[in-house]
Amino acid sequence: MTRxxxxxxxxxxxxxxxxxxxxxxxYPFYMTLATRxxxxxxxxxxxxxxxxxxxxxxxxxxxxxxxxGYAAGVIxxxxxxxxxxxxxxxxxxxxxxxxxxxxxxxxxxxxxxLISLRTSGVYFIMITLAFAQMIYYFAISWPAYGxxxxxxxxxxxxxxxxxxxxxxxxxLVSFAILLVVLLFFWRLRDSRxxxxxxxxxxxxxxxxxxxxxxxxxxxxxxxxSAMITAVAGAMYAELNRFVSPSMLSWTMSxxxxxxxxxxxxxxxxxxxxxxxxxxxxxxxxxxxxERWQFFLGLMLLAIVLFSPGGLMGLLAGKARHD
Amino acid sequence: xxxxxxSGIESWYGASQALFGVDLTVGEGEVVALMxxxxxxxxxTIRSICGLxxxxxxxxxxxxxxxTHQKSFRIARAGIGLVPEGRRCFANLxxxxxxxATARPGQWTLDAVIELFPRLGERLSQSAAxxxxxxxxxxxxxxxxxxxxxxxxxxxxxxxxxxxxxDDIWRAVRSLKQSGLSILVVDKTLSELMPVAxxxxxxxxxxxxWTGSPADLTAELQDRYLGV
Numbered sequence: 001m002t003r004x005x006x007x008x009x010x011x012x013x014x015x016x017x018x019x020x021x022x023x024x025x026x027y028p029f030y031m032t033l034a035t036r037x038x039x040x041x042x043x044x045x046x047x048x049x050x051x052x053x054x055x056x057x058x059x060x061x062x063x064x065x066x067x068x069g070y071a072a073g074v075i076x077x078x079x080x081x082x083x084x085x086x087x088x089x090x091x092x093x094x095x096x097x098x099x100x101x102x103x104x105x106x107x108x109x110x111x112x113x114l115i116s117l118r119t120s121g122v123y124f125i126m127i128t129l130a131f132a133q134m135i136y137y138f139a140i141s142w143p144a145y146g147x148x149x150x151x152x153x154x155x156x157x158x159x160x161x162x163x164x165x166x167x168x169x170x171x172l173v174s175f176a177i178l179l180v181v182l183l184f185f186w187r188l189r190d191s192r193x194x195x196x197x198x199x200x201x202x203x204x205x206x207x208x209x210x211x212x213x214x215x216x217x218x219x220x221x222x223x224x225s226a227m228i229t230a231v232a233g234a235m236y237a238e239l240n241r242f243v244s245p246s247m248l249s250w251t252m253s254x255x256x257x258x259x260x261x262x263x264x265x266x267x268x269x270x271x272x273x274x275x276x277x278x279x280x281x282x283x284x285x286x287x288x289x290e291r292w293q294f295f296l297g298l299m300l301l302a303i304v305l306f307s308p309g310g311l312m313g314l315l316a317g318k319a320r321h322d
Numbered sequence: 323x324x325x326x327x328x329s330g331i332e333s334w335y336g337a338s339q340a341l342f343g344v345d346l347t348v349g350e351g352e353v354v355a356l357m358x359x360x361x362x363x364x365x366x367t368i369r370s371i372c373g374l375x376x377x378x379x380x381x382x383x384x385x386x387x388x389x390t391h392q393k394s395f396r397i398a399r400a401g402i403g404l405v406p407e408g409r410r411c412f413a414n415l416x417x418x419x420x421x422x423a424t425a426r427p428g429q430w431t432l433d434a435v436i437e438l439f440p441r442l443g444e445r446l447s448q449s450a451a452x453x454x455x456x457x458x459x460x461x462x463x464x465x466x467x468x469x470x471x472x473x474x475x476x477x478x479x480x481x482x483x484x485x486x487x488x489d490d491i492w493r494a495v496r497s498l499k500q501s502g503l504s505i506l507v508v509d510k511t512l513s514e515l516m517p518v519a520x521x522x523x524x525x526x527x528x529x530x531x532w533t534g535s536p537a538d539l540t541a542e543l544q545d546r547y548l549g550v
Contacts, residue, residue: 195423199412206410209372210424211398211469 004316008269012182015272016175023168031167032239033283037275038174039235044259044271045181046228051257052266053194054221055201059253060112060128063135064105064226066248068233070139071101073151073243080154094159094173097234105230106223108135113222117215129250136248150244157238164238174235178272181228186268188224197221198266229256258296262303264310273311325350325504326371326402326473331380331390333370340366342528343380346506348473353495353505355515355536357548358525364508365407367525368477371506372404373397385472399426403471407478407508409458411465413451417442420450420461421468428470435464438494456487463494474498476507480514492518512544524548 015034022030043065050056072094078085079092090096108131116127145151155165162169188194200207200214207214237243246252255278263274278296285292307313326348333341341363348354356364369375371382373394382390389397398404412420421432421442436443439460445453450461459479466474476495480488492514499505499518509515516536524532524539524547531547532539 192422192425195412195415195419198414198419199423202412202414203410205374205394206406206412208393208395209374209398209404209406210465211395211426212424213393213395 002316004267004269004312007312007316008272011269011272011276012179015276019171020168028167031171033279035167035171035174035239036236037272037279038171038178039232039239040256040259040278041272041275042174042178042181042235043229043232044256044263044274045178045185046225046230046232047256048225048260048266048271049185049188049228050222050225051260052270053189053197053201054218054225056117056218056222056225057125057257058128058222058225059125059250059257060116060130060132061226061229061256062248062250062252063108063112063132064229065233065236065252065256066135066139066243066245067105067108068098068101068230068235069237069243069247070145070151070233071104071230072097072157072234072237073153074145075100076153076155076157077145077151079157092155092157094157094164094234094238097157097238098231101230101234102227105226105233109223109226110219113219117218117222129253132248132250132253136245136250139245139248146244148245150242150246153237153241153243156241170239174239177231177235181231182268182272184228189266189268193217193220258300260310261300262310264312265308267310267312267316270310270312273315277311323350324348325352325385326506327381327383328367328371329381329383331367331370331377331382333366333375333377335366335375340375340528341370341377343530344370344525344528345530346523346533348504348506349520351499351502351504352520353499353507353518355519355522356506356508356525357515357522358531359548362525363528364525365477366528368404368475368506368508371397371475372402398469398471401470401472403466403469403474405459405462405466405474405476405479407481409455409462411450411453411458411461413449416447416449417453417461418446420465424465425468426470430467430470432468435467438467438497439464439490454487456483456490459483459487459491460494463491467498471503473504473506476505476509478508478510480509480511488514512548 019031019034047061050058075090075097076092078090112131116124140148158164159173162173164170196212197217200217204214259271259274259278262277264270281296285295303310324347328344328346330343331341344367358364366375370377373392377390384400441457442460442464480491496518519536521535522539
């Protein structure tokens, strides 16, 4: 077993066990923190497909995160009020919210990807940002679902076999999603598609010269990435029982990129390490000073300068092909 | 019957014209040596055939289809495998991924490539960036073969390699020729190139200056077109 695998297993076991230990010790709040870590990690794993494997620095993933959040919020709101959604009765179900969020985010990703993926570098960043801001302003001016004030979720959507009102159950659902998307990312990275995607990241022309068209590969990666991020957004809304345009803001996109850089770009469990550090710093340093982001910035700077492989690089050594 | 016919192609890099009329033909199962001094247009000709520097004038026909203005991935899928100058493997992938990522159905499978280059088989999970120059060259050839091409283009495949590694590469080229694969090869090692080539095309100042068999490429012609 490689060192990276050992570190990954330790990290995931720690994330699974520690909140229950804390809860047993009389600190139930840590269950919510762990849930937040797991959800942010899911979002970052999604972005890691585009950024880590495909080299696509999307500054618009908050749009997909927010779309997932609104899918959960809108479904919960309609179910609560007994209202139909587009003529259909919708159950207050998490899997339904995920499915709708994934479909909506996937459709938006196809449209934005068809345009943005024809560019690269700073142009790609700016176009993805522009699309995300368009959706952000749309949400602000959408009074039916709270507009700028956002939308409260009075009662969380349900999940079969779980009581989602109980923090431990919500954590376990979030952790299960994290495991599924990590497994998906790992299999995707090591697949032929993943190899072609990573090759396209290195040199588009060279990939084309061996018969691979980079555009559709990148588009598929971008859409998959968006769909996973949408599931995370839906869970984030469930956790907070609230969804607002802030989930769609460009700062959210920035946070997801920070998580990946902190954890290790392209590393399977990198987003988990990144989310762990981010949430711990946010909670711990945030209790000491309002300007905790300054210290996060210092840490990010140190990681970029001294450990391009992120925290996973520090803990587990170089990636297979760093 | 000719597999590849290049007729009077002219190519530019921006405003600078690099090719002024290149003609060449590669038949089925034939090995054609593309020759000329440095800067005469050999690599540009290859880039134009592969769609990387599309020709603005002239015509390139491969297996009966006009590919002059096709995108490079379509040309590769049509059956032209390129081993570019400087090897240029995907450094962020391991050997196995480099080979599998480009695979297309046909006789060239991972096992077949490993049989041709056993050293690659010993390094399947090793990052391409950590291979020696010779191993990277084998990987570049293997990667092109995995696309199951009907025409393999080798651009300076032995440049900068140790003599013993060059021997391995030339052994592989001879083996590929025996298998019936058409090959267009650019190389400066005439002593190895001449015995394996069926015909030669010499470029000078971006256009075809001479075409013939290796036996007809006399010392005087070599001195005129290839001498430094």
